Amino acid sequence: MQKRPTSAYIHIPFCTQICYYCDFSKVFIKNQPVDTYLERLIAEVCHYDLPALKTLYIGGGTPSALSAQQLDYLLTNLEKTLDLTQLEEFTIEANPGDLTADKIAVLKNSACNRISLGVQTFDNKMLKRIGRSHNEAQIYETIESLKQAGFYNISIDLIYALPGQTMEQVVDNVAKALALDIPHLSLYSLILENHTVFMNRQKRGKLHLPGEDVESEMFEYILSELEKHGFEHYEISNFTKPGFESRHNLMYWDNAEYYGLGAGASGYLNGMRYRNRGPIQHYLKSIQEKGHARLHEEYLTSSEQMEEEMFLGLRKKSGVSIARFEEKFGHSFEERYGKIVQELVQEGLLQKEGDRIRMTKKGLFLGDTVAERFIIE
Numbered sequence: 370m371q372k373r374p375t376s377a378y379i380h381i382p383f384c385t386q387i388c389y390y391c392d393f394s395k396v397f398i399k400n401q402p403v404d405t406y407l408e409r410l411i412a413e414v415c416h417y418d419l420p421a422l423k424t425l426y427i428g429g430g431t432p433s434a435l436s437a438q439q440l441d442y443l444l445t446n447l448e449k450t451l452d453l454t455q456l457e458e459f460t461i462e463a464n465p466g467d468l469t470a471d472k473i474a475v476l477k478n479s480a481c482n483r484i485s486l487g488v489q490t491f492d493n494k495m496l497k498r499i500g501r502s503h504n505e506a507q508i509y510e511t512i513e514s515l516k517q518a519g520f521y522n523i524s525i526d527l528i529y530a531l532p533g534q535t536m537e538q539v540v541d542n543v544a545k546a547l548a549l550d551i552p553h554l555s556l557y558s559l560i561l562e563n564h565t566v567f568m569n570r571q572k573r574g575k576l577h578l579p580g581e582d583v584e585s586e587m588f589e590y591i592l593s594e595l596e597k598h599g600f601e602h603y604e605i606s607n608f609t610k611p612g613f614e615s616r617h618n619l620m621y622w623d624n625a626e627y628y629g630l631g632a633g634a635s636g637y638l639n640g641m642r643y644r645n646r647g648p649i650q651h652y653l654k655s656i657q658e659k660g661h662a663r664l665h666e667e668y669l670t671s672s673e674q675m676e677e678e679m680f681l682g683l684r685k686k687s688g689v690s691i692a693r694f695e696e697k698f699g700h701s702f703e704e705r706y707g708k709i710v711q712e713l714v715q716e717g718l719l720q721k722e723g724d725r726i727r728m729t730k731k732g733l734f735l736g737d738t739v740a741e742r743f744i745i746e
Contacts, residue, residue: 374638375423375455376620379410379447380631381432382649385467388489389500389570390528392562395430395633396649403439406632406649409656411446413630416660421452424617425459431487433463437471444479453480458616460485460524465511466503477518483615484515485555488525491545492538495531500566512549522613524553529591530584531559532567532576539587543594552613556591557606558584588734603686605728605736624674624681632662641668671698672745675705680740683719688727709742 383398383406425447435443453459460483461476468476476484490496491505508525515523527546529539546554559578561568570576579587592602600608604622607615620627629636632652635644645662646652655662669677675698682689691702710726713719718732718739732739 373420374626374628375420376617376625376627377414377419377422377425377451378617378627378629378634378636379414379425379427380429380629380634380645381427381435381443382406382430382632382647383434384429384431385434385464386500386502389498389566390559390562392565398434401649402653403435404442405653407435407439407443407446409653410443410631411450413656413661414447414450416656417628417630419451419628421455423455423457424620425451425453425456426617427461428485429462431464431467432461433467433472437469437475440472441475441478444475444481448480456480458483458522460615460617462487463511464501464503466507468511468514470514473514473518476520482520483522483524484520485524485526485615486511488546489528490531490534490538491542495534495538498533499528499531509549512551521552523549523551524555524615525549525551526555526557528557528559529587530579532578534579536583536586536590539590540594543591547595547598552610553615554595554600554608555606556608558588585734589730592730601686602733605684605733619685622681622685624678636663640674641666643667671700674698675700676744679706679743683726683728683732683740683743684736686727688725691724691726705745706743713739713742 382395383401383403384395385398387395387397427443432440459481461481462485464487486508488508489499489501491508493504496504512523525546527542529542559567561571567576595608596602599610601611602608603614604618607618609615626637626639628638629643629645631645632649633645633647635642637643643663644665646655646664652662675694678694678697679689694700694702710719710721713732714721717729718735720727720729728736728739
């Protein structure tokens with residue numbers, strides 16, 4: 370009997386505004402069948418008959434785009450349907466400015482114990498430039514209101530290397546993030562994705578991004594400044610005060626299996642990676658007819674599973690354990706990856722300490738390039 374996953378991701382695909390850099394599965398919330406969507410989402414949760422969960426993550430889109438009543442419906446029904454007796458972490462993503470007093474009251478009343486806020490930048494002009502609907506004042510108001518409601522486990526997302534962004538602006542953003550006195554920060558460099566406003570501008574030569582040297586300088590500054598203030602850089606883009614790591618995200622980087630629920634969500638069950646239908650109406654119809662909405666189902670070969678173990682595991686500061694790899698796959702690590710590791714160590718991108726392989730600082734900045742080397746044709 371295979372052990373069933375103890376983590377679930379739930380996708381809320383609605384947004385009040387579409388950001389210029391985002392390629393996630395989402396739609397503008399106006400005139401969407403939100404109530405029907407939430408009903409079918411609960412039906413999908415029932416279909417899987419989930420075991421007791423340790424981590425639950427509601428992402429989007431923008432979960433906080435729901436009205437207080439809709440949010441209450443979602444959380445109340447999830448708590449009725451799921452076994453949350455073993456729950457360690459329950460995160461909801463939200464946008465500053467969306468979290469009204471009545472929505473915070475709903476969260477306070479639920480099992481949710483961690484809030485992840487999409488701040489992106491504190492600079493009002495830059496917020497407009499990237500298509501965000503909140504302003505700097507709303508960031509402070511939201512965090513203050515959450516703390517007053519008893520939430521301390523708060524994380525914010527920031528993006529650096531934004532169009533026209535200078536080093537001074539990054540320094541200012543980091544200082545403002547540290548002043549919030551919260552235990553977790555995620556900092557991502559801007560990545561241009563297909564079918565986004567920014568990618569279209571880039572193709573027309575209308576997007577001016579900082580060069581790789583400046584981006585590397587920004588990355589190094591962020592690292593040293595946050596470490597100086599007691600944050601541990603535990604994953605390429607994530608920083609935590611001791612004990613506040615995102616347990617749900619660590620589950621992904623440990624290459625564990627999980628349930629993905631909602632339109633466009635991805636999951637990993639019994640060696641199969643799957644993605645749900647994205648368009649809302651297709652999702653609703655599929656749940657009604659089959660109880661699930663899985664569209665792309667792919668069983669990973671042993672070789673693909675080993676590659677994923679490496680490129681997910683190397684994102685973490687703790688890296689990959691050779692013993693755990695060999696126990697999990699029944700395969701000699703040295704035979705499979707010894708030569709690649711040796712080359713990357715010589716290039717100063719990896720380090721080997723005892724049983725563990727991990728990235729150097731230079732390796733972390735070039736994360737994806739390093740990971741690609743573990744894909745054996």
